[in-house]
Amino acid sequence: xxxxxxxxxxxxxxxxxxxxxxxxxxxxxxxxxxxxxxxxxxxxxxxxxxxxxxxxxxxxxxxxxxxxxxxxxxxxxxxxxxxxxxxxxxxxxxxxxxxxxxxxxxxxxxxxxxxxxxxxxxxxxxxxxxxxxxxxxxxxxxxxxxxxxxxxxxxxxxxxxxxxxxxxxxxxxxxxxxxxxxxxxxxxxxxxxxxxxxxxxxxxxxxxxxxxxxxxxxxxxxxxxxxxxxxxxxxxxxxxxxxxxxxxxxxxxxxxxxxxxxxxxxxxxxxxxxxxxxxxxxxxxxxxxxxxxxxxxxxxxxxxxxxxxxxxxxxxxxxxxxxxxxxxxxxxxxxxxxxxxxxxxxxxxxxxxxxxxxxxxxxxxxxxxxxxxxxxxxxxxxxxxxx
Numbered sequence: 595x596x597x598x599x600x601x602x603x604x605x606x607x608x609x610x611x612x613x614x615x616x617x618x619x620x621x622x623x624x625x626x627x628x629x630x631x632x633x634x635x636x637x638x639x640x641x642x643x644x645x646x647x648x649x650x651x652x653x654x655x656x657x658x659x660x661x662x663x664x665x666x667x668x669x670x671x672x673x674x675x676x677x678x679x680x681x682x683x684x685x686x687x688x689x690x691x692x693x694x695x696x697x698x699x700x701x702x703x704x705x706x707x708x709x710x711x712x713x714x715x716x717x718x719x720x721x722x723x724x725x726x727x728x729x730x731x732x733x734x735x736x737x738x739x740x741x742x743x744x745x746x747x748x749x750x751x752x753x754x755x756x757x758x759x760x761x762x763x764x765x766x767x768x769x770x771x772x773x774x775x776x777x778x779x780x781x782x783x784x785x786x787x788x789x790x791x792x793x794x795x796x797x798x799x800x801x802x803x804x805x806x807x808x809x810x811x812x813x814x815x816x817x818x819x820x821x822x823x824x825x826x827x828x829x830x831x832x833x834x835x836x837x838x839x840x841x842x843x844x845x846x847x848x849x850x851x852x853x854x855x856x857x858x859x860x861x862x863x864x865x866x867x868x869x870x871x872x873x874x875x876x877x878x879x880x881x882x883x884x885x886x887x888x889x890x891x892x893x894x895x896x897x898x899x900x901x902x903x904x905x906x907x908x909x910x911x912x913x914x915x916x917x918x919x920x921x922x923x924x925x926x927x928x929x930x931x932x933x934x935x936x937x938x939x940x941x942x943x944x945x946x947x948x949x950x951x952x953x954x955x956x957x958x959x960x961x962x963x964x965x966x967x968x969x970x971x972x973x974x975x976x977x978x979x980x981x
Contacts (some may be wrong), residue, residue, distance in 0.1 A: 669721055669740045676717040676725065676742060677751065678766060680942075680976065685751030686742050689718060713940040716979040717769045724772040726801055727754075728786070729764045730819035732812040736772070736804035759807050768823045772802065782825045785832060785846060786811060787861060787873035790818045793832070793907065794858030795849040798825060813857040822873045829878030831904065833885060834861055835914055837923040838868045841885070842911030843876065843902045860908045874929040884930050886954065887915050888939060888966060890922025890974045895963030896956045899929070916962040926978040937980050939966060943973040951980075 625631045674686040719725070721740040728734050735758045743752045754766060773779050782798035794812050801811075812820060826832070826846045835841045842862045849859060862870070876883050876899060885902070888894040897914060905911070917923055928937075933951040940946050947967045955964055967975065 666722055666738070666740070671720055671722045674719060674721055674739060674744075676715075676719065676739065676769065677713060678715040678717075678754070678769065679751070680714045680765075682754045682765065683751040684742055684754045684757070685745040685749060686721075686739060687745055713944055713946065714977050715766075715769055716938060716940075716977075717771065719771045723774070726770040726772055726804070726823070727758060727766050728768040728770070728811060728820055728823040729760065729808075730767050731761065731764045732786075732810060732814045732820050733764070733808045734801055734804055734811040734823075735759070735806075735808040736801070767820055770823060770825065773798075782827050783846070783851060784811075784823060785826050785849070785873075785875070786823045786858070787821050787832075787834065787870060788812070788814065788818045788858070789821050789869040790815065791834065791836075791860060791862040791864050791870055792818065792858040793834075793849050793861035793873075794856060795826070795846065795851050796854060796856075797851055800854060810854060813855055815857065821870055824873065824875045826875050827878070831876040831878075832861070832907075833874050833876055833899070833902075833929055834870055834911070835872045835885070835887060835924060835927045836862070836864055836868045836911075837871045837917075837925070838865075839913055839915040839917045839924055840864070840868065840911045841902060841914035842905055842907070842909060843899065844905055844907040846875075848907040863908060863910045865910070871924050872927040874927070876929050877931065880929075880931040882932065884933070884956065885914065885927060886930055886937065886951075886978070886980075887924055887927035887963070888975050888978050889915070889917070889963065890925050891920065892939075892941075892965055892967040892969045892975055893921040893963045894939075894954060894966040895961060896930075896933075896951070896954050897959050898956060901959055913960050916960050918962055921962045922974065925975045928978060928980055930980055935980050937978060939975060940977045940979075941967065941969055941973045942976045943970065945969070945973065 625635055673689060675689045676684065676686045678684045719739055723739045724736055725739050726734055726736050737757055741757060745751055754760065773782065779798050779802055783795050784798045784801060786794045792815065814820065830846050831843055832846050833841065833843050883899045884896040885899055886894065886896050895915070902912065915924055930951060936948055936950050938946060938948045945967070949966065954966065957963060
């Protein structure tokens with residue numbers, strides 16, 4: 595009895611499946627026989643696929659075929675910090691490697707440098723950017739950022755001599771990111787400043803394509819060397835600061851554009867053995883810019899640039915900081931547009947400290963400032979950058 599019942603259930607199941615199969619066959623035949631039904635099925639299935647797997651297009655449709663693929667096309671574009679040491683070692687690394695600390699702290703070590711070497715320059719840019727290098731001998735070189743070696747914060751990097759055709763006694767003093775758009779380049783001029791206070795301005799377009807062997811950017815006087823190079827545009831001003839605490843502010847239009855082999859004009863009249871330690875640009879767009887200075891023994895401050903009258907180039911300038919045995923001479927400085935960013939201070943023994951600008955006090959011009967970085971015995975401030 596049970597077997598007959600089971601056999602009946604199995605037969606019914608088979609009959610139901612055959613009936614369903616026959617209905618499916620009939621439906622498919624009707625679809626194949628009707629173009630309207632066929633297009634309706636295709637439309638419904640495509641809508642289902644779009645709903646389930648749809649996302650933004652990952653490829654780009656371009657008019658015409660790609661003729662060539664450059665090395666740059668294969669390099670991912672991302673933000674990097676380029677770190678350059680006084681001994682000539684360079685690398686690019688992730689900006690997140692440098693954490694923020696409180697003012698007055700000891701800081702963290704940055705590079706595994708050789709004895710008496712220290713971090714000299716930081717530069718935040720894209721891997722696809724063209725980097726201009728200016729040397730103390732007044733020459734300019736150019737290289738793609740991605741051609742530089744990649745490393746971690748605690749690694750030393752590689753010698754710049756592997757990437758630029760520098761002379762044996764030539765050292766890099768400044769790095770700049772070249773704009774990519776031709777229109778942006780045409781609106782810029784390049785200002786170069788020497789340690790003895792000479793200023794020269796040339797059209798930025800002349801440095802758009804620098805040969806591997808480099809080119810002469812400024813003709814230097816005997817005993818002088820190029821301190822820094824900066825881009826300027828209409829309405830910008832120039833700020834110069836000396837190690838004895840003198841500062842001058844003047845319009846960049848006070849310096850006419852010259853040829854690449856020219857020597858420049860006097861920017862500030864320095865007395866005795868005084869020399870410039872920093873030159874920066876005051877942007878026209880900055881509503882309340884500030885001047886940050888840092889002394890040899892880790893003391894620093896900010897001053898409102900509204901306290902510095904705009905003078906004609908070539909003067910003696912005015913006092914920007916009180917230089918005392920406690921502070922040591924000024925070593926570096928820079929112009930910031932506001933107090934929203936951060937600064938990174940680096941010592942000669944490669945201590946690094948990163949603090950917010952709001953932690954640096956705004957003080958009068960003739961004050962010595964407060965301790966920004968607690969230095970170990972025998973160490974001193976080497977460089978400063980804003981992030």
